[in-house]
Amino acid sequence: MIDSKKDIFSRIIANEGGPIGKYRKQVHGYLAFPKLEGEISNRMKFKGKEKIVWSLNNYLGLANHPEIREIDAKASKDYGLGSPMGARMMTGNTDLHEMLEVELAQFVQKEDSILLNYGYQGIMSAIDCICTRHDVVVYDAESHACIIDGLRLHPGHRFVFKHNDIEDCEKQLQRAEALLKNKPEGGILVITEGVFGMAGDQGKIKEIITLKKKYDFRLLVDDAHGFGTLGETGFGIGEEQNCQKDIDLYFSTFAKSMASIGAFIAGDKNIIDFIRYNIRSQIFAKSMPMAFVIGNLKRLEVIKKNPQLKNNLWENVNSLQKGLKACGCDIGKTNTPVTPVYMKGGIEEASMMAIDLREKHNIFCSIITYPVIPKGQIIYRLIPTAIHTKEDIETTLNAFSITQKKLIQGDYKTSSMPQL
Numbered sequence: 001m002i003d004s005k006k007d008i009f010s011r012i013i014a015n016e017g018g019p020i021g022k023y024r025k026q027v028h029g030y031l032a033f034p035k036l037e038g039e040i041s042n043r044m045k046f047k048g049k050e051k052i053v054w055s056l057n058n059y060l061g062l063a064n065h066p067e068i069r070e071i072d073a074k075a076s077k078d079y080g081l082g083s084p085m086g087a088r089m090m091t092g093n094t095d096l097h098e099m100l101e102v103e104l105a106q107f108v109q110k111e112d113s114i115l116l117n118y119g120y121q122g123i124m125s126a127i128d129c130i131c132t133r134h135d136v137v138v139y140d141a142e143s144h145a146c147i148i149d150g151l152r153l154h155p156g157h158r159f160v161f162k163h164n165d166i167e168d169c170e171k172q173l174q175r176a177e178a179l180l181k182n183k184p185e186g187g188i189l190v191i192t193e194g195v196f197g198m199a200g201d202q203g204k205i206k207e208i209i210t211l212k213k214k215y216d217f218r219l220l221v222d223d224a225h226g227f228g229t230l231g232e233t234g235f236g237i238g239e240e241q242n243c244q245k246d247i248d249l250y251f252s253t254f255a256k257s258m259a260s261i262g263a264f265i266a267g268d269k270n271i272i273d274f275i276r277y278n279i280r281s282q283i284f285a286k287s288m289p290m291a292f293v294i295g296n297l298k299r300l301e302v303i304k305k306n307p308q309l310k311n312n313l314w315e316n317v318n319s320l321q322k323g324l325k326a327c328g329c330d331i332g333k334t335n336t337p338v339t340p341v342y343m344k345g346g347i348e349e350a351s352m353m354a355i356d357l358r359e360k361h362n363i364f365c366s367i368i369t370y371p372v373i374p375k376g377q378i379i380y381r382l383i384p385t386a387i388h389t390k391e392d393i394e395t396t397l398n399a400f401s402i403t404q405k406k407l408i409q410g411d412y413k414t415s416s417m418p419q420l
Helices: 008-014 066-079 095-107 119-130 145-153 166-180 205-213 269-276 290-305 307-326 347-359 390-409
Strands: 043-046 049-053 112-116 136-140 157-161 188-193 218-222 249-253 263-267 339-344 366-368 377-382
Touching: 049 390, 066 290, 095 112, 095 263, 095 290, 112 119, 112 269, 119 145, 119 188, 119 218, 119 249, 119 263, 119 269, 136 145, 136 166, 145 188, 157 166, 166 188, 166 205, 188 205, 205 218, 263 269, 290 307, 307 339, 307 390, 339 390, 347 366, 347 377, 347 390
Parallel strands: 136 157, 136 188, 188 218, 218 249
Antiparallel strands: 043 049, 112 263, 249 263, 339 377, 366 377
């Protein structure tokens, strides 16, 4: 019999599911693990009723673009999901995989790129690949969980700087240089994001780059939310801030604007070649299925040939964000499509308001509460897309105007989590 104090499972059971999981009986299937039904769109069904959906990163509306759906179907029919078999290095490489890498590199104005099967896994493995125990990583405090988990794998030192605080970033670079001063090897990697997915503000990429004049470091930018949405041609934060050539490694995912799966890293050819031959998550994993490669080639083509998709997105972004401000909602410092609405209250009040939005106003959006953010705060995160309509926006603004007043008046106060 295992001593309960030393038993992993006993500890898990005693933990009662963790800070969010402890509410699982009340929220599962509604606020957590909800099931949206129907084709991916601005309106989908939830619990059998149509809702205006603001929780999908389908920025350009490509998930159900007719040309893309046709290509996806044909590629699946021609190749299935098994081809090619094996890892890229062994038996899973094809001309189309290499074509996609070339076209991605050209689009984001880099020498080369490497495909990754998944964004989350990919950036974790990339950090592990390029950094040794001698290296120091300096990173933004609000970096995505995939970056944080990648840093947990890093055996060397890491220093965090306050979110988008260039002065503090410089302090951490000074700490890193001091640590490395008397060591024969070891360098500095700075990691930040092009667009921060919770607050919606752009990373201060150009300002970080100016620090290269004083400090020796390389820069890795995660632009998951910027790719396809920012810049004149839509290739992301480097185009938006006119600094792409000084971003040493540019990372993005296909799970947002491309409405697909997978990711890529782009940079100088010799560095990408090193990653290609050393990144464990790709060397020891099956190659990206041909159907996804072909589908992603088509998605990239559609993005390049249809700038109106990005224009439609930004028309909706500006209309929604302007309207929320006019309603008295606090949307913070967002300057991207990511639209947070900040409010005060506990998880119980947030849950009651979310229920009200879904049941009385047919608005489906994501809520973020403690422990993801500090106690007493609520964030409703809305993701406008190119396919939302004026009616969607007007209905949503009216709903937030009503429910925000009810929250302030205390109408949602409750002593316990609602049973859903």
